Amino acid sequence: AQSVSQHNHHVILSEAASLELGCNYSYGGTVNLFWYVQYPGQHLQLLLKYFSGDPLVKGIKGFEAEFIKSKFSFNLRKPSVQWSDTAEYFCAVNTNAGKSTFGDGTTLTVKP
């Protein structure tokens, strides 16, 4: 069975700082990778996804992620965070069955 590990449980940054959230997965077959964001009081939204092609994926709001197959990683990055990026971030893996397995999530707090 697949599993997803997010390294950071809670990250606190000041505005304009750079962000990198780690995500590693465990699955031997073909996977599709996602990052979702959950803003306070809102439902999950897709930030970006990777399923093939260029391993560097750009998403909404200036986020990007890089798929490194050899490391089973799909880390999320943003060069300069804003206060409005404060949210919960979830990495997820889909297998051929279409089911999503989520990491435990990372709470990002950006101080103004």
Added chain:
Amino acid sequence: GAVVSQHPSWVICKSGTSVKIECRSLDFQATTMFWYRQFPKQSLMLMATSNEGSKATYEQGVEKDKFLINHASLTLSTLTVTSAHPEDSSFYICSAPEGSGSSDTQYFGPGTRLTVL
């Protein structure tokens, strides 16, 4: 993008009663929908896959007789928590992929907060 709705957004019920939660895909059809449970400060845990026209498939450890799932149409799936107990209190979220492949984006409903007294 596609929209998934859930109803109700929150419900409080007495122990021993049953609660039905609806999940609708508003502008697309979904032959498959997923039901998740999220505890405070924790991740989403997949409970079951709802399949239009056939039985739902449940994840290991999820009681199918307690969490009844019916995929009545291509836009509606319902989760009924039967004989609810306080330990069933949680945030229930449904999702629907816009297509049928594993690369398809999941669209999530806003969730239903269930509190069992």
